[in-house]
Amino acid sequence: MTFPNGSLSRRHVLRGLGAALTLPLLDAMGPKLAFGAPSKFTPRAASLAVQPRMICCYVPNGVNILAWMPTGSGADYTLSPTLEMLKDHRDDFTVVTGCGHPASEGGHSGADTWLTAADLKAVPGSDYSNRISVDQLVAGVHGKQTRFPSLQLADGSGTGSAGHSHTLSFDAGGTPLPAENSPKRLFERLFVPETAADREATLRRYAERKSILDSVLGEAQALDRRLGRDDRQKLDEYLSSVRQTEDRVERLVDWVDVPKPAVDPKDLQLASQPGNKHDRPMWLDVMLELSYLAFQTDATRVVTFEWSREAGGFGGGGENHHELSHHGGDAGMLKQLAAIDRFHLSRLARFMDFLKATQEGDGTMLDGTAILFGSGMNSGEGGEHSPKNLPTLVAGGRRLGLKHGQHLAHDVDAHPPMANLLLSVAQAMGVETDRFADATGTLTGLT
Known part of the structure; x- marks a missing residue:
């Protein structure tokens, strides 16, 4: 039999020469997989700020x-x-x-x-x-x-x-x-407000990461004095990445008490x-x-x-x-x-x-x-x-x-x-x- 949505029943059989053979599982036997309905999202009338x-x-x-x-x-x-x-x-x-x-x-x-x-x-x-x-x-x-x-x-x-x-x-x-x-x-991440527990967890992560980063920077400065020119350049590139990580961590704290839109x-x-x-x-x-x-x-x-x-x-x-x-x-x-x-x-x-x-x-x-x-x-x-x-x-x-x-x-x-x-x-x-x-x-x- 055929279902109203156009798919085939697994019980559908092929009959010929006196034999009745049940079909194997075919894609057509599953429900028709329609793509999701179009989005109903509509744009807002105005932007909050004129920014590039x-x-x-x-x-x-x-x-x-x-x-x-x-x-x-x-x-x-x-x-x-x-x-x-x-x-x-x-x-x-x-x-x-x-x-x-x-x-x-x-x-x-x-x-x-x-x-x-x-x-x-x-x-x-x-x-x-x-x-x-x-x-x-x-x-x-x-x-x-x-x-x-x-x-x-x-x-x-x-x-x-x-x-x-x-x-x-x-x-x-x-x-x-x-x-x-x-x-x-x-x-x-963009729009759900932080709870009090979220805030405390952010501050705790900041303190932990700050401690690790301070330790890394301190050891790197001591190591720098014993390195050659090429190795110092590599270390500088690494430290630049560490500082960027530190900046991102500090930003979490700067924004932790600013309400999300x-x-x-x-x-x-x-x-x-x-x-x-x-x-x-x-x-x-x-x-x-x-x-x-x-x-x-x-x-x-x-x-x-x-x-x-x-x-x-x-x-x-x-x-x-x-x-x-x-x-x-x-x-x-x-x-x-x-x-x-x-x-x-x-x-x-x-x-x-x-x-x-x-x-x-x-x-x-x-x-x-x-x-x-x-x-x-x-x-x-x-x-x-x-x-x-x-x-x-x-x-x-x-x-x-x-x-x-x-x-x-x-x-x-x-x-x-x-x-x-x-x-x-x-x-x-x-x-x-x-x-x-x-x-x-x-x-x-x-x-």
Whole structure:
């Protein structure tokens, strides 16, 4: 028999030649797995403070570059079939093509270098060494004014492994900053008030960590006098990381008595699971909704969000994103890959809708929010996972000086480094520097 929802009964039998055979357990016998109902979350009318913000959204495995690349350049370019998903925001974003990270090896280490532009094998004798990511430069400027200097979000918690990172953020010593993947835990961290017991536990942890850090620093200072120049440099890098840890611990105390913003979890699908392909649209939406709320309440001004780790991820219908990225030029796989790209841009468009619908000063939140969207690899015409011509969009941030409604096209073999773009965004966010990684200057036309 067939159930009303279209699934088959296990008791369904095949009859032929006088035999009755019970079917084995098939996928069709289970209930139809409908994707979660669309989110009912709606944007707030206004933002609490006029502040510059930045969010970096990363998609793994590259894109179907054939369907991604627009035609023409400058303001008169034509949106590609994939970029048509953002047509309602045409004046709110810039397409950047042709650029890449010259020091990157491409492949599935793209997330590790997307915001750092590092050569991961630059240190002799080391299999992996990274450098500070551009978001942490920005957090160094704005983080002192917010409860959280920055937020790291991803579909995998923690830091992942070298070359297959679960985070886009790296501190001054190149150490990865762990990411959060649970909407529920993220909401609690941002908006659930601390109890008296929580406060005492925070102060107790602070005292314990402060004691440990003081001991480490004291021993390091004694050791420093007996080391050679190279070892002293390594020790300085280590101590810099220790001091950053000390700063983070002290911040817990500074904010322990400051009430968190009041946010109603109603309409937030906090139970969505990042590793469940059927939850994929819901999980992306709720993590972006929480990013929006974190910005709107000024809980943080810097967010990095790795939508999926490299060599992983699902499309909006549960498709295996990584498998499709190794398309080998197959037309059918490229078609499915383009569908995943459009799904991703539909979620970005929704997030931009929220920001644009929220008034802030004499403009909107989108005007004050710089958005970097893209991938640290290009699956190319044959699925080769190249570090060249990285698919990149810069959106929002008009009040910060970012210019949009254009296609900044560059020669794939003779282009400015992607670090120029990162430097431009950092300067727009108020970082006073003219250097970042291998940047040769800012990206012409973006600011």
